[in-house]
Amino acid sequence: MESYEIPVLAVKGLRKQYGDGCSYCSGPKKEGLERNFCPQCGTVYACQDISFEVYEGEILGVVGESGSGKSTMMSCLYFDQEATDGEVYISGYEEGKSNILRQSRQQRRYIKNHLMGIVYQNPEKGLKMDFSAIGNIAEKLIAAGHRNVSAMETRGKALLQHVNIPLFRIKDIPRNFSGGMQQRVQIAKALSNNPPILLLDEVTTGLDLSVQANVLDLIKGLQRELGISIVVVSHDLAVIRMLADRTIVMLNGKVVEEGLTDQILEDPQHPYTQQLVHSLL
Amino acid sequence: MKIAYNYAFFDEGSKREIRRATLKAIAIPGYQVPFASREMPIARGWGTGGLQLTLSLIGKSDVLKVIDQGSDESVNAVSIKRLIQATTDVAITDETKEATLLQSRHRIPEVPLQENQILVLQVPIPEPLRWIEASEYATKRLHADREYSGAWLMLFEQIMKHGHISTGADHPVEINDRYVMAPSPIPRFDNPKLHMSKALILLGAGREKKIYAVPPYTKVVSLAFEDYPFEPEDFSDKVCRLCGSKGVYMDELVDEAGIAYYQCNDASYCLQALNQSDKQTEVMG
Numbered sequence: 001m002e003s004y005e006i007p008v009l010a011v012k013g014l015r016k017q018y019g020d021g022c023s024y025c026s027g028p029k030k031e032g033l034e035r036n037f038c039p040q041c042g043t044v045y046a047c048q049d050i051s052f053e054v055y056e057g058e059i060l061g062v063v064g065e066s067g068s069g070k071s072t073m074m075s076c077l078y079f080d081q082e083a084t085d086g087e088v089y090i091s092g093y094e095e096g097k098s099n100i101l102r103q104s105r106q107q108r109r110y111i112k113n114h115l116m117g118i119v120y121q122n123p124e125k126g127l128k129m130d131f132s133a134i135g136n137i138a139e140k141l142i143a144a145g146h147r148n149v150s151a152m153e154t155r156g157k158a159l160l161q162h163v164n165i166p167l168f169r170i171k172d173i174p175r176n177f178s179g180g181m182q183q184r185v186q187i188a189k190a191l192s193n194n195p196p197i198l199l200l201d202e203v204t205t206g207l208d209l210s211v212q213a214n215v216l217d218l219i220k221g222l223q224r225e226l227g228i229s230i231v232v233v234s235h236d237l238a239v240i241r242m243l244a245d246r247t248i249v250m251l252n253g254k255v256v257e258e259g260l261t262d263q264i265l266e267d268p269q270h271p272y273t274q275q276l277v278h279s280l281l
Numbered sequence: 282m283k284i285a286y287n288y289a290f291f292d293e294g295s296k297r298e299i300r301r302a303t304l305k306a307i308a309i310p311g312y313q314v315p316f317a318s319r320e321m322p323i324a325r326g327w328g329t330g331g332l333q334l335t336l337s338l339i340g341k342s343d344v345l346k347v348i349d350q351g352s353d354e355s356v357n358a359v360s361i362k363r364l365i366q367a368t369t370d371v372a373i374t375d376e377t378k379e380a381t382l383l384q385s386r387h388r389i390p391e392v393p394l395q396e397n398q399i400l401v402l403q404v405p406i407p408e409p410l411r412w413i414e415a416s417e418y419a420t421k422r423l424h425a426d427r428e429y430s431g432a433w434l435m436l437f438e439q440i441m442k443h444g445h446i447s448t449g450a451d452h453p454v455e456i457n458d459r460y461v462m463a464p465s466p467i468p469r470f471d472n473p474k475l476h477m478s479k480a481l482i483l484l485g486a487g488r489e490k491k492i493y494a495v496p497p498y499t500k501v502v503s504l505a506f507e508d509y510p511f512e513p514e515d516f517s518d519k520v521c522r523l524c525g526s527k528g529v530y531m532d533e534l535v536d537e538a539g540i541a542y543y544q545c546n547d548a549s550y551c552l553q554a555l556n557q558s559d560k561q562t563e564v565m566g
Binding site for chain 2: 105106109128131132134135138139142143147148149150152153171
C-alpha cells in the first residue's frame with residue numbers, strides 16, 4: 001500500500017517500565033498485572049506498546065485517568081525520561097528514518113532544542129522561575145544556536161505579545177506572575193524556535209475558566225496560523241473536544257481506543273471510554 | 282631546616298594522586314577532574330586547591346612566586362610562601378620573570394608568562410553553570426552534552442537588566458572548542474592572556490575538589506554575543522600614580538580629598554617599572 005502522507009511524528013510500540021519484571025509478569029500479554037503493576041515483583045508498566053501517528057497541522061488528543069501513563073509517554077517523547085523500548089520517528093530529523101530514541105544524548109538534545117517544544121502542567125518544570133520572562137524565551141533560542149541579542153529580544157517580545165503578556169512585564173521574573181501568565185510564558189517559550197511538534201501536557205489544568213478559554217484559543221490559533229502538529233494530553237474531555245482532531249484513550253498504560261474525537265465522544269466502544277464519556281458532567 | 286614533614290608537606294602518595302588528576306586535566310582542556318582534596322593547614326577557601334597543586338609539583342630547583350590579588354606581600358600570599366618554604370626550602374622571588382612556579386589568587390601577572398613557567402590559580406567555584414543549576418549530577422550531564430545555553434543565558438540576563446555584560450570577574454570562557462570553563466575570578470582584563478598562553482595554567486579548587494587546566498597554546502574564547510562582543514575593562518586613559526605605567530590592570534583608590542587615583546594592581550610589576558625608571562634617571566643624571 002502506498003502511503004499518501006508522511007507523519008510528522010510516528011510512535012511505534014513505545015514502552016516504559018519501572019523495574020526489571022519477573023517470570024510472572026514478563027509474558028507478552030502481561031496477564032496477572034493489577035492495573036499496570038506486578039504484584040509479585042513490584043514492576044510498574046507505565047506505558048505498554050503505545051503506537052500512534054500525528055500528521056502535519058493535526059492536533060492529537062490523549063485522554064485517560066490519572067496514572068494511565070499519559071505524562072510518562074510525554075516525558076519519554078521529550079527525552080526527560082528514557083523509554084525502555086520502542087521507536088519514535090519525526091519527519092524533521094533525517095527524513096523520519098532514524099529512531100530518535102536511539103540517538104546519542106547530544107543528538108537528542110539537538111532534536112529537543114530545534115524540533116520540539118513542550119509545555120508542562122507545572123510551569124516550575126518548564127521555566128526558570130528566577131530568570132526574566134524574556135530570558136526564558138532566549139534560553140530556548142540560545143540552545144537552538146542563536147547568538148544575537150537584539151534578534152532574540154525582538155523575537156521574544158513578539159512571542160510574549162502574541163500570548164498577551166504586557167510589554168512592561170517582560171523583564172519580570174515568572175515567579176511573580178499569575179499561574180495563567182506563567183503558562184502563557186511557557187507556551188511562548190515552547191514556540192520560540194518554531195518547532196514542528198508541540199507537546200502540551202495538561203496545559204489548562206488548574207487555570208480558571210476565562211484564562212483556560214484564553215489559552216485554548218491561543219493553541220487553536222497556533223494550529224491554524226503556523227500549522228504546528230500538537231499532542232495534547234488532558235483528562236478534561238471538554239478540552240479534548242474543543243482542540244483535538246483525533247484522540248487516543250489510554251488506560252493502565254495501554255491505548256484502548258483511538259479514532260476521530262467526535263466519534264470517540266459520541267460513540268465510545270471500549271467500556272472504559274463509555275464510562276469516561278458518561279461521567280462527563 | 283629541621284621539620285618532621287615529608288618534602289613539600291605531602292606524603293609521596295598524595296602528590297602522585299594530585300599529579301595524576303593534573304595530567305588528566307591537561308589531557309582534556311577545561312574538564313574538571315575530581316581529586317581527593319586534602320585537609321590543609323589553611324582553611325578551605327583560602328587557596329587550598331592552588332596550594333595542593335603547587336606542593337604536588339614543586340621540586341628543589343623551582344623558584345616560587347605567590348601572589349594574592351596582584352600583591353606578593355598580602356597575608357595570604359606570605360603564609361602560603363612560608364609553609365612551602367618551610368617544607369621545601371626552595372628559592373622565593375617577587376619577579377615574575379624569574380619564577381618557574383607561580384601560584385596566584387585572582388590575577389595573571391602583567392609580565393607575559395613563558396614556556397618554562399607554570400601558573401597555578403586558586404578557584405573558589407569551578408563550575409561555570411553553578412548559578413543556573415545547583416545539582417552537580419545535572420551540570421556533569423550538561424557538560425557531557427555540551428549544553429551551555431545556561432552560561433549564555435546568564436550573560437543575556439545581564440544585558441537585559443543592565444544594558445551590557447556585567448561580569449566583574451570569572452567571565453566564562455570556551456576552551457579548545459569544547460568545554461565552557463570558569464577561569465577563576467580573574468578580571469575580564471586577564472581573560473585574553475589565557476588564549477594561546479605559553480605557560481601551562483592549572484586551576485585548583487580545594488573545597489570543591491576539582492582540578493582543571495589550560496594547556497600551553499590552547500584556544501580560549503570568552504563567551505559573548507554577536508552584537509555584544511566581549512570587552513575587557515578599559516584602563517587606556519589611566520596612569521599609575523607610582524610608576525607611570527599605562528595599559529595594565531589598575532586599582533582605583535581615593536585620597537583624603539576624595540579624588541580618585543590609580544595604581545598598578547600587580548605590585549611586583551609596579552616596583553619593577555619604578556626601578557627601571559630610577560636606573561634611567563641615574564644614567565641620564
